[in-house]
């Protein structure tokens with residue numbers, strides 16, 4: 210019997226509840242799903258590729274048929290290399306349509322045997338994007354319902370590095386807190 214493997218490519222900076230919802234849906238219709246993080250040296254990401262991979266691996270640990278990888282170059286080439294026959298993408302609203310259509314048609318031009326499959330996340334996640342999550346977190350807003358708890362924690366740590374050591378007696382913690390306090394005083 211033919212097994213269908215799909216690649217779910219993206220930036221995932223950071224991964225959100227919308228991404229997780231889509232991964233769960235994808236894992237139900239594909240035999241194998243590879244969540245593929247683009248290594249894009251041109252962008253200036255909030256999280257390193259290693260951090261994003263780490264978060265996605267933790268978020269998807271309970272799905273037996275989901276793996277997390279990184280790639281560079283063309284999505285279609287990566288998909289062919291791993292033996293995938295589909296690319297999974299999320300479609301949240303009509304605003305996604307034009308960009309996604311363009312990308313799907315270009316990918317089809319480049320690799321006609323590869324199908325793009327669109328899935329819609331649950332309505333409650335349809336307004337969530339990584340860009341808005343970054344912005345809300347950077348401006349001190351509450352991101353608790355937008356991302357999984359481990360991602361929310363990593364975002365809070367990014368915004369305030371002292372939190373990284375909040376629950377542990379760490380020798381660096383006090384020095385770091387002092388540094389942050391004096392920096393805040395100066396600004």
Ligand code: PNS
Pocket residue numbers: 218219220221247282283284285311312313315316
């Ligand atoms: O999460 P994003 O940023 O919307 O994902 C965009 C992504 C990674 C799917 C897209 O930029 C991509 O496929 N990049 C790889 C390079 C490529 O294949 N470009 C041609 C796309 S038509």
